[in-house]
Amino acid sequence: MSQYGVVLFSGTQAALRAEKLLERVGQVVKLIPTPRHLSSDCGVALRFSWAEQNEVVNTLDRARLAYETIAILDG
Amino acid sequence: MDSSLIYLDNAATSWPKPPEVVQAMASFIAESGGNPGRSGHRLSLAAGRVVYQAREELADFFGLDDPLRLVFTANVTEAINLALYGLLRSGDHVIASSMEHNAVMRPLRHLQREGVHLSFAPCGMDGHVSLAHVEKLLKTQTRLVVVNHASNVTGTIQPIAEIGALCREHNTLFLVDAAQTAGVLPINIEELQIDLLAFTGHKGLLGPTGTGGLLLGERVPFEEMKLLVRGGTGSRSEYEEQPEFLPDRFESGTPNSIGLAGLLAGLQFIKSHALDALREQETSQLARLIIGLSNLPNVRLFGPRDPSRQVPVVSFTLDGMRVSDIGFRLDEEYGILCRPGLQCSPAAHRTLGTFPHGTVRLSPGPFTKDREIESVLEAVERLSAELL
Numbered sequence: 001m002s003q004y005g006v007v008l009f010s011g012t013q014a015a016l017r018a019e020k021l022l023e024r025v026g027q028v029v030k031l032i033p034t035p036r037h038l039s040s041d042c043g044v045a046l047r048f049s050w051a052e053q054n055e056v057v058n059t060l061d062r063a064r065l066a067y068e069t070i071a072i073l074d075g
Numbered sequence: 076m077d078s079s080l081i082y083l084d085n086a087a088t089s090w091p092k093p094p095e096v097v098q099a100m101a102s103f104i105a106e107s108g109g110n111p112g113r114s115g116h117r118l119s120l121a122a123g124r125v126v127y128q129a130r131e132e133l134a135d136f137f138g139l140d141d142p143l144r145l146v147f148t149a150n151v152t153e154a155i156n157l158a159l160y161g162l163l164r165s166g167d168h169v170i171a172s173s174m175e176h177n178a179v180m181r182p183l184r185h186l187q188r189e190g191v192h193l194s195f196a197p198c199g200m201d202g203h204v205s206l207a208h209v210e211k212l213l214k215t216q217t218r219l220v221v222v223n224h225a226s227n228v229t230g231t232i233q234p235i236a237e238i239g240a241l242c243r244e245h246n247t248l249f250l251v252d253a254a255q256t257a258g259v260l261p262i263n264i265e266e267l268q269i270d271l272l273a274f275t276g277h278k279g280l281l282g283p284t285g286t287g288g289l290l291l292g293e294r295v296p297f298e299e300m301k302l303l304v305r306g307g308t309g310s311r312s313e314y315e316e317q318p319e320f321l322p323d324r325f326e327s328g329t330p331n332s333i334g335l336a337g338l339l340a341g342l343q344f345i346k347s348h349a350l351d352a353l354r355e356q357e358t359s360q361l362a363r364l365i366i367g368l369s370n371l372p373n374v375r376l377f378g379p380r381d382p383s384r385q386v387p388v389v390s391f392t393l394d395g396m397r398v399s400d401i402g403f404r405l406d407e408e409y410g411i412l413c414r415p416g417l418q419c420s421p422a423a424h425r426t427l428g429t430f431p432h433g434t435v436r437l438s439p440g441p442f443t444k445d446r447e448i449e450s451v452l453e454a455v456e457r458l459s460a461e462l463l
Contacts, residue, residue, distance in 0.1 A: 010318065012123055012309055014320075016127035017131070043112070044120070
Protein backbone atom coordinates (compact mmCIF):
# COMPACT_ATOMS: atom_id res chain seq x y z
CA MET A 1 0.00 0.00 0.00
CA SER A 2 1.36 3.42 -0.91
CA GLN A 3 2.04 5.85 1.87
CA TYR A 4 0.30 9.19 2.23
CA GLY A 5 1.70 12.54 3.22
CA VAL A 6 -0.24 15.52 4.48
CA VAL A 7 0.27 19.29 4.15
CA LEU A 8 -1.17 21.69 6.69
CA PHE A 9 -2.03 25.24 5.72
CA SER A 10 -2.84 28.34 7.68
CA GLY A 11 -6.45 28.39 6.50
CA THR A 12 -9.01 26.59 4.35
CA GLN A 13 -8.80 28.96 1.38
CA ALA A 14 -5.04 28.30 1.20
CA ALA A 15 -5.72 24.53 1.29
CA LEU A 16 -8.28 24.94 -1.51
CA ARG A 17 -5.74 26.92 -3.51
CA ALA A 18 -3.22 24.09 -3.04
CA GLU A 19 -5.80 21.53 -4.13
CA LYS A 20 -6.36 23.39 -7.41
CA LEU A 21 -2.65 24.00 -8.05
CA LEU A 22 -1.80 20.34 -7.52
CA GLU A 23 -4.73 18.99 -9.51
CA ARG A 24 -3.65 21.21 -12.38
CA VAL A 25 -0.28 19.42 -12.50
CA GLY A 26 -1.96 16.02 -12.37
CA GLN A 27 -1.53 15.18 -8.68
CA VAL A 28 -4.19 13.07 -7.00
CA VAL A 29 -4.92 14.83 -3.71
CA LYS A 30 -7.72 14.91 -1.17
CA LEU A 31 -8.74 17.38 1.50
CA ILE A 32 -9.23 15.66 4.86
CA PRO A 33 -9.95 16.93 8.38
CA THR A 34 -6.68 18.04 9.96
CA PRO A 35 -5.25 15.03 11.83
CA ARG A 36 -5.50 15.91 15.50
CA HIS A 37 -2.03 14.62 16.36
CA LEU A 38 -0.51 17.15 13.94
CA SER A 39 -2.56 20.18 14.92
CA SER A 40 -5.51 21.15 17.06
CA ASP A 41 -6.78 23.25 14.15
CA CYS A 42 -10.32 22.31 13.18
CA GLY A 43 -9.77 22.95 9.48
CA VAL A 44 -8.71 20.75 6.58
CA ALA A 45 -5.36 19.35 5.47
CA LEU A 46 -4.29 18.19 2.04
CA ARG A 47 -3.44 14.50 1.62
CA PHE A 48 -1.13 13.40 -1.18
CA SER A 49 0.92 10.38 -2.18
CA TRP A 50 4.16 10.54 -0.20
CA ALA A 51 6.11 9.37 -3.26
CA GLU A 52 5.13 12.68 -4.89
CA GLN A 53 6.53 14.78 -2.05
CA ASN A 54 9.09 16.66 -4.17
CA GLU A 55 6.59 17.51 -6.89
CA VAL A 56 4.07 18.69 -4.29
CA VAL A 57 6.59 20.93 -2.52
CA ASN A 58 7.92 22.33 -5.81
CA THR A 59 4.41 23.14 -7.03
CA LEU A 60 3.53 25.00 -3.83
CA ASP A 61 6.87 26.85 -3.83
CA ARG A 62 6.46 27.89 -7.46
CA ALA A 63 3.11 29.48 -6.57
CA ARG A 64 4.68 31.00 -3.43
CA LEU A 65 1.92 29.34 -1.39
CA ALA A 66 3.10 29.06 2.20
CA TYR A 67 2.28 25.96 4.25
CA GLU A 68 2.64 25.21 7.94
CA THR A 69 3.73 21.59 8.12
CA ILE A 70 4.35 18.68 5.82
CA ALA A 71 4.30 15.23 7.40
CA ILE A 72 4.00 11.56 6.64
CA LEU A 73 0.61 10.16 7.50
CA ASP A 74 0.56 6.91 9.44
CA GLY A 75 -1.74 4.07 8.51
CA MET B 76 -39.67 40.07 -15.46
CA ASP B 77 -41.76 43.00 -16.73
CA SER B 78 -40.50 43.49 -20.28
CA SER B 79 -42.34 46.80 -20.70
CA LEU B 80 -39.97 48.40 -18.19
CA ILE B 81 -36.92 50.23 -19.44
CA TYR B 82 -34.26 49.83 -16.80
CA LEU B 83 -31.63 52.57 -17.00
CA ASP B 84 -30.32 52.40 -13.45
CA ASN B 85 -27.43 49.99 -13.92
CA ALA B 86 -25.09 52.37 -12.10
CA ALA B 87 -27.14 51.66 -8.95
CA THR B 88 -27.32 47.93 -9.57
CA SER B 89 -27.31 45.97 -12.80
CA TRP B 90 -30.63 44.43 -13.85
CA PRO B 91 -31.62 42.03 -15.15
CA LYS B 92 -28.94 39.54 -14.15
CA PRO B 93 -27.85 36.83 -16.59
CA PRO B 94 -29.96 33.66 -16.14
CA GLU B 95 -26.70 31.85 -15.31
CA VAL B 96 -26.39 33.94 -12.13
CA VAL B 97 -29.86 32.95 -10.94
CA GLN B 98 -29.15 29.31 -11.82
CA ALA B 99 -25.79 29.27 -10.01
CA MET B 100 -27.35 30.65 -6.83
CA ALA B 101 -30.24 28.17 -6.94
CA SER B 102 -27.85 25.26 -7.52
CA PHE B 103 -25.56 26.42 -4.76
CA ILE B 104 -28.27 26.52 -2.14
CA ALA B 105 -29.66 23.18 -3.31
CA GLU B 106 -26.38 21.31 -3.70
CA SER B 107 -23.42 22.99 -1.97
CA GLY B 108 -25.12 24.33 1.09
CA GLY B 109 -22.40 23.67 3.68
CA ASN B 110 -20.52 26.35 5.57
CA PRO B 111 -17.34 27.06 3.60
CA GLY B 112 -14.16 26.56 5.60
CA ARG B 113 -15.81 25.40 8.76
CA SER B 114 -16.40 21.69 8.99
CA GLY B 115 -14.33 19.90 6.37
CA HIS B 116 -17.08 17.54 5.21
CA ARG B 117 -17.95 17.29 1.54
CA LEU B 118 -20.70 19.93 1.52
CA SER B 119 -18.49 22.34 3.46
CA LEU B 120 -15.68 21.73 0.97
CA ALA B 121 -18.04 22.09 -2.00
CA ALA B 122 -19.06 25.52 -0.67
CA GLY B 123 -15.43 26.41 0.06
CA ARG B 124 -14.46 25.51 -3.51
CA VAL B 125 -17.07 27.86 -4.94
CA VAL B 126 -15.81 30.69 -2.72
CA TYR B 127 -12.22 29.91 -3.69
CA GLN B 128 -13.10 29.69 -7.39
CA ALA B 129 -14.72 33.13 -7.22
CA ARG B 130 -11.64 34.45 -5.43
CA GLU B 131 -9.23 32.96 -7.98
CA GLU B 132 -11.15 34.04 -11.09
CA LEU B 133 -11.68 37.58 -9.76
CA ALA B 134 -8.00 37.89 -8.79
CA ASP B 135 -7.01 36.73 -12.27
CA PHE B 136 -9.53 39.08 -13.90
CA PHE B 137 -7.96 42.05 -12.06
CA GLY B 138 -4.33 40.93 -12.58
CA LEU B 139 -3.62 39.97 -8.95
CA ASP B 140 -1.11 37.10 -8.66
CA ASP B 141 -2.04 35.70 -5.28
CA PRO B 142 -5.80 35.03 -4.95
CA LEU B 143 -5.47 34.95 -1.15
CA ARG B 144 -4.76 38.70 -1.28
CA LEU B 145 -8.35 39.26 -2.45
CA VAL B 146 -10.59 39.77 0.57
CA PHE B 147 -14.35 39.47 0.17
CA THR B 148 -16.60 42.12 1.70
CA ALA B 149 -20.34 42.80 1.70
CA ASN B 150 -19.99 45.61 -0.85
CA VAL B 151 -17.56 48.21 -2.18
CA THR B 152 -18.38 50.55 0.72
CA GLU B 153 -17.11 48.02 3.24
CA ALA B 154 -14.02 47.43 1.09
CA ILE B 155 -13.28 51.17 1.02
CA ASN B 156 -13.85 51.45 4.78
CA LEU B 157 -11.48 48.55 5.37
CA ALA B 158 -8.79 50.23 3.28
CA LEU B 159 -9.22 53.72 4.78
CA TYR B 160 -9.67 52.75 8.45
CA GLY B 161 -7.13 49.96 8.06
CA LEU B 162 -4.31 52.14 6.77
CA LEU B 163 -4.83 55.70 7.96
CA ARG B 164 -3.57 57.00 11.29
CA SER B 165 -3.69 60.40 12.93
CA GLY B 166 -1.17 62.69 11.23
CA ASP B 167 -1.38 60.91 7.87
CA HIS B 168 -2.23 62.89 4.76
CA VAL B 169 -4.71 61.68 2.11
CA ILE B 170 -5.52 63.03 -1.33
CA ALA B 171 -8.92 62.38 -2.92
CA SER B 172 -10.58 63.83 -6.01
CA SER B 173 -13.48 66.25 -5.82
CA MET B 174 -15.68 63.69 -7.62
CA GLU B 175 -15.75 61.12 -4.80
CA HIS B 176 -18.83 59.20 -3.72
CA ASN B 177 -19.94 59.29 -0.08
CA ALA B 178 -18.52 55.78 0.30
CA VAL B 179 -15.17 57.58 0.34
CA MET B 180 -16.22 61.04 1.58
CA ARG B 181 -17.99 59.96 4.76
CA PRO B 182 -15.17 57.75 6.12
CA LEU B 183 -12.69 60.49 5.17
CA ARG B 184 -14.68 63.21 6.94
CA HIS B 185 -14.86 60.99 10.03
CA LEU B 186 -11.13 60.23 9.85
CA GLN B 187 -10.47 63.96 9.53
CA ARG B 188 -11.94 64.40 12.99
CA GLU B 189 -9.53 61.70 14.20
CA GLY B 190 -6.54 63.71 12.97
CA VAL B 191 -6.12 62.59 9.35
CA HIS B 192 -5.35 65.48 6.98
CA LEU B 193 -7.33 65.69 3.74
CA SER B 194 -6.66 67.38 0.43
CA PHE B 195 -8.99 67.36 -2.54
CA ALA B 196 -7.71 67.52 -6.08
CA PRO B 197 -10.15 69.74 -7.98
CA CYS B 198 -11.85 68.42 -11.10
CA GLY B 199 -13.04 70.26 -14.19
CA MET B 200 -16.67 70.66 -15.21
CA ASP B 201 -16.37 67.38 -17.09
CA GLY B 202 -15.42 65.68 -13.80
CA HIS B 203 -11.87 65.03 -14.91
CA VAL B 204 -9.10 65.36 -12.29
CA SER B 205 -5.90 66.99 -13.46
CA LEU B 206 -2.69 65.11 -12.84
CA ALA B 207 -0.83 68.33 -12.14
CA HIS B 208 -3.19 69.06 -9.25
CA VAL B 209 -2.64 65.64 -7.72
CA GLU B 210 1.12 66.01 -8.07
CA LYS B 211 1.08 69.44 -6.45
CA LEU B 212 -0.75 68.07 -3.41
CA LEU B 213 1.61 65.11 -2.83
CA LYS B 214 3.87 65.52 0.19
CA THR B 215 6.05 63.27 2.33
CA GLN B 216 3.24 62.57 4.82
CA THR B 217 0.87 61.51 2.03
CA ARG B 218 -0.03 57.96 2.97
CA LEU B 219 -2.73 57.37 0.39
CA VAL B 220 -4.32 58.70 -2.78
CA VAL B 221 -7.91 57.58 -3.35
CA VAL B 222 -9.73 58.11 -6.64
CA ASN B 223 -13.10 57.09 -8.02
CA HIS B 224 -12.18 55.21 -11.23
CA ALA B 225 -15.31 56.48 -12.95
CA SER B 226 -17.88 58.88 -11.57
CA ASN B 227 -21.31 57.51 -10.71
CA VAL B 228 -22.74 60.93 -11.63
CA THR B 229 -21.13 61.73 -14.98
CA GLY B 230 -19.35 58.50 -15.89
CA THR B 231 -16.05 60.42 -16.18
CA ILE B 232 -13.10 58.01 -16.37
CA GLN B 233 -10.09 59.23 -14.39
CA PRO B 234 -6.47 58.84 -15.58
CA ILE B 235 -5.80 55.92 -13.24
CA ALA B 236 -2.57 54.68 -14.87
CA GLU B 237 -0.99 58.14 -14.67
CA ILE B 238 -2.04 58.63 -11.02
CA GLY B 239 -0.74 55.13 -10.25
CA ALA B 240 2.66 55.98 -11.72
CA LEU B 241 2.73 59.23 -9.74
CA CYS B 242 1.97 57.37 -6.50
CA ARG B 243 4.82 54.89 -7.13
CA GLU B 244 7.19 57.80 -7.75
CA HIS B 245 6.22 59.36 -4.41
CA ASN B 246 6.04 56.03 -2.55
CA THR B 247 2.38 56.59 -1.72
CA LEU B 248 -0.30 53.90 -1.68
CA PHE B 249 -3.05 54.15 -4.30
CA LEU B 250 -6.66 53.09 -3.62
CA VAL B 251 -9.11 52.91 -6.51
CA ASP B 252 -12.89 52.85 -6.03
CA ALA B 253 -13.97 50.65 -8.92
CA ALA B 254 -17.69 50.66 -8.07
CA GLN B 255 -18.62 51.81 -11.60
CA THR B 256 -15.81 50.15 -13.55
CA ALA B 257 -15.28 46.57 -12.31
CA GLY B 258 -16.71 44.43 -15.10
CA VAL B 259 -17.13 47.48 -17.35
CA LEU B 260 -13.55 48.56 -18.13
CA PRO B 261 -10.50 46.29 -18.18
CA ILE B 262 -8.58 46.68 -14.91
CA ASN B 263 -5.14 45.17 -14.33
CA ILE B 264 -3.74 46.35 -11.01
CA GLU B 265 -0.15 45.52 -12.01
CA GLU B 266 -0.30 47.53 -15.22
CA LEU B 267 -2.23 50.43 -13.68
CA GLN B 268 -0.02 50.38 -10.55
CA ILE B 269 -3.00 50.18 -8.21
CA ASP B 270 -2.22 49.07 -4.64
CA LEU B 271 -5.75 48.63 -3.35
CA LEU B 272 -8.76 48.00 -5.57
CA ALA B 273 -12.24 48.13 -4.02
CA PHE B 274 -14.99 46.58 -6.14
CA THR B 275 -18.64 45.63 -5.90
CA GLY B 276 -20.16 42.46 -7.29
CA HIS B 277 -23.67 43.67 -8.11
CA LYS B 278 -23.04 46.33 -10.75
CA GLY B 279 -20.77 45.73 -13.77
CA LEU B 280 -19.83 42.23 -12.62
CA LEU B 281 -23.54 41.27 -12.83
CA GLY B 282 -23.62 39.38 -9.53
CA PRO B 283 -26.07 39.77 -6.66
CA THR B 284 -26.07 42.47 -3.99
CA GLY B 285 -24.12 41.67 -0.83
CA THR B 286 -20.89 40.89 -2.69
CA GLY B 287 -17.70 42.87 -3.14
CA GLY B 288 -14.07 42.85 -2.18
CA LEU B 289 -10.73 44.52 -1.67
CA LEU B 290 -7.56 43.53 -3.53
CA LEU B 291 -4.36 44.03 -1.56
CA GLY B 292 -1.42 44.56 -3.89
CA GLU B 293 2.09 43.50 -2.94
CA ARG B 294 3.03 46.91 -1.52
CA VAL B 295 0.16 46.88 0.99
CA PRO B 296 1.35 46.12 4.56
CA PHE B 297 -1.77 44.13 5.43
CA GLU B 298 -0.28 43.01 8.77
CA GLU B 299 -0.43 46.63 9.93
CA MET B 300 -4.01 47.23 8.79
CA LYS B 301 -6.61 47.71 11.49
CA LEU B 302 -9.62 45.42 11.35
CA LEU B 303 -13.27 46.37 11.09
CA VAL B 304 -14.52 43.00 12.35
CA ARG B 305 -13.06 40.10 14.32
CA GLY B 306 -14.52 36.65 14.92
CA GLY B 307 -14.65 33.04 13.85
CA THR B 308 -12.79 32.09 10.69
CA GLY B 309 -12.87 28.29 10.89
CA SER B 310 -9.08 28.42 11.28
CA ARG B 311 -6.86 28.54 14.39
CA SER B 312 -9.86 27.80 16.51
CA GLU B 313 -7.62 27.03 19.48
CA TYR B 314 -6.65 30.71 19.69
CA GLU B 315 -8.82 33.52 20.98
CA GLU B 316 -6.82 36.03 18.96
CA GLN B 317 -7.59 36.89 15.33
CA PRO B 318 -5.34 35.02 12.83
CA GLU B 319 -2.82 37.17 10.94
CA PHE B 320 -2.87 35.39 7.58
CA LEU B 321 -4.96 36.14 4.48
CA PRO B 322 -7.78 36.11 3.77
CA ASP B 323 -8.92 34.99 7.25
CA ARG B 324 -7.50 38.08 8.97
CA PHE B 325 -10.17 40.19 7.24
CA GLU B 326 -12.94 37.60 6.73
CA SER B 327 -14.63 36.80 10.03
CA GLY B 328 -18.01 35.13 10.18
CA THR B 329 -19.75 33.00 7.57
CA PRO B 330 -19.29 34.58 4.14
CA ASN B 331 -22.06 35.28 1.62
CA SER B 332 -21.29 32.06 -0.23
CA ILE B 333 -24.59 32.01 -2.17
CA GLY B 334 -23.88 35.54 -3.33
CA LEU B 335 -20.34 34.62 -4.32
CA ALA B 336 -21.68 31.67 -6.35
CA GLY B 337 -23.79 34.22 -8.23
CA LEU B 338 -20.91 36.64 -8.59
CA LEU B 339 -18.72 33.89 -10.04
CA ALA B 340 -21.42 33.17 -12.64
CA GLY B 341 -21.70 36.89 -13.42
CA LEU B 342 -17.96 37.15 -13.96
CA GLN B 343 -17.97 34.05 -16.18
CA PHE B 344 -20.79 35.59 -18.23
CA ILE B 345 -18.70 38.72 -18.79
CA LYS B 346 -15.62 36.70 -19.70
CA SER B 347 -17.58 34.56 -22.17
CA HIS B 348 -19.08 37.64 -23.85
CA ALA B 349 -15.78 39.57 -23.84
CA LEU B 350 -15.52 42.87 -22.05
CA ASP B 351 -14.60 44.67 -25.27
CA ALA B 352 -17.76 43.56 -27.05
CA LEU B 353 -19.99 44.57 -24.13
CA ARG B 354 -18.18 47.91 -23.92
CA GLU B 355 -18.67 48.51 -27.65
CA GLN B 356 -22.43 48.05 -27.39
CA GLU B 357 -22.65 50.28 -24.32
CA THR B 358 -20.48 52.94 -25.97
CA SER B 359 -22.68 53.11 -29.05
CA GLN B 360 -25.82 53.45 -26.90
CA LEU B 361 -24.06 56.06 -24.79
CA ALA B 362 -23.15 58.01 -27.94
CA ARG B 363 -26.78 57.88 -29.10
CA LEU B 364 -27.97 59.14 -25.68
CA ILE B 365 -25.44 61.98 -25.64
CA ILE B 366 -26.25 63.14 -29.17
CA GLY B 367 -30.01 62.70 -28.71
CA LEU B 368 -30.14 64.62 -25.44
CA SER B 369 -27.79 67.36 -26.67
CA ASN B 370 -30.20 68.13 -29.51
CA LEU B 371 -33.20 68.68 -27.22
CA PRO B 372 -34.20 72.16 -26.07
CA ASN B 373 -33.96 72.93 -22.34
CA VAL B 374 -31.68 69.93 -21.73
CA ARG B 375 -28.42 70.47 -19.88
CA LEU B 376 -26.00 67.59 -20.14
CA PHE B 377 -23.16 67.08 -17.65
CA GLY B 378 -19.88 65.23 -17.85
CA PRO B 379 -17.41 64.65 -20.71
CA ARG B 380 -20.11 64.12 -23.39
CA ASP B 381 -17.62 61.80 -25.04
CA PRO B 382 -18.36 58.04 -24.99
CA SER B 383 -14.66 57.18 -25.10
CA ARG B 384 -14.03 59.12 -21.88
CA GLN B 385 -16.94 57.85 -19.79
CA VAL B 386 -18.62 54.67 -18.64
CA PRO B 387 -22.30 54.32 -19.63
CA VAL B 388 -23.63 56.97 -17.25
CA VAL B 389 -25.30 60.20 -18.39
CA SER B 390 -26.54 63.02 -16.16
CA PHE B 391 -28.92 65.73 -17.34
CA THR B 392 -31.37 68.35 -16.14
CA LEU B 393 -34.31 70.05 -17.84
CA ASP B 394 -34.52 73.80 -17.32
CA GLY B 395 -37.89 74.45 -15.69
CA MET B 396 -38.60 70.97 -14.31
CA ARG B 397 -37.47 69.49 -10.98
CA VAL B 398 -35.28 66.40 -11.31
CA SER B 399 -37.58 64.52 -8.90
CA ASP B 400 -40.54 65.27 -11.18
CA ILE B 401 -38.60 64.12 -14.24
CA GLY B 402 -37.70 60.85 -12.51
CA PHE B 403 -41.25 60.28 -11.28
CA ARG B 404 -42.86 61.02 -14.65
CA LEU B 405 -40.39 58.88 -16.60
CA ASP B 406 -41.30 55.99 -14.28
CA GLU B 407 -45.08 56.58 -14.05
CA GLU B 408 -45.81 57.60 -17.65
CA TYR B 409 -43.13 55.77 -19.62
CA GLY B 410 -41.91 52.88 -17.44
CA ILE B 411 -38.39 54.29 -17.60
CA LEU B 412 -36.39 53.67 -14.43
CA CYS B 413 -33.60 56.12 -13.68
CA ARG B 414 -32.04 57.87 -10.69
CA PRO B 415 -32.80 61.53 -9.93
CA GLY B 416 -31.03 63.55 -7.23
CA LEU B 417 -27.53 63.58 -5.79
CA GLN B 418 -26.67 59.90 -6.28
CA CYS B 419 -24.86 59.85 -2.88
CA SER B 420 -22.23 62.18 -4.31
CA PRO B 421 -22.59 65.74 -2.97
CA ALA B 422 -18.91 66.47 -3.68
CA ALA B 423 -19.31 65.57 -7.35
CA HIS B 424 -22.43 67.73 -7.66
CA ARG B 425 -20.61 70.68 -6.07
CA THR B 426 -17.93 70.23 -8.72
CA LEU B 427 -20.55 70.21 -11.48
CA GLY B 428 -22.53 73.11 -10.01
CA THR B 429 -25.64 70.92 -9.63
CA PHE B 430 -25.71 70.85 -5.81
CA PRO B 431 -28.17 70.56 -4.02
CA HIS B 432 -30.79 69.67 -6.64
CA GLY B 433 -28.77 67.09 -8.51
CA THR B 434 -29.42 65.60 -11.92
CA VAL B 435 -31.35 62.82 -13.61
CA ARG B 436 -29.01 59.91 -14.24
CA LEU B 437 -29.47 57.38 -17.04
CA SER B 438 -27.23 54.31 -16.98
CA PRO B 439 -27.63 51.60 -19.63
CA GLY B 440 -26.26 48.10 -19.08
CA PRO B 441 -25.33 45.04 -21.13
CA PHE B 442 -29.00 44.09 -21.61
CA THR B 443 -30.20 47.54 -22.73
CA LYS B 444 -31.65 47.51 -26.26
CA ASP B 445 -31.14 50.20 -28.87
CA ARG B 446 -34.90 50.74 -29.19
CA GLU B 447 -35.08 51.40 -25.43
CA ILE B 448 -32.59 54.24 -25.84
CA GLU B 449 -34.84 55.66 -28.59
CA SER B 450 -37.88 55.40 -26.27
CA VAL B 451 -36.03 57.33 -23.57
CA LEU B 452 -35.06 60.07 -26.00
CA GLU B 453 -38.69 60.34 -27.18
CA ALA B 454 -39.93 60.56 -23.58
CA VAL B 455 -37.44 63.28 -22.60
CA GLU B 456 -38.30 65.14 -25.81
CA ARG B 457 -41.98 65.14 -24.83
CA LEU B 458 -41.19 66.42 -21.33
CA SER B 459 -38.92 69.06 -22.78
CA ALA B 460 -41.60 70.17 -25.29
CA GLU B 461 -43.94 70.98 -22.38
CA LEU B 462 -41.48 73.65 -21.29
CA LEU B 463 -41.38 75.53 -24.61
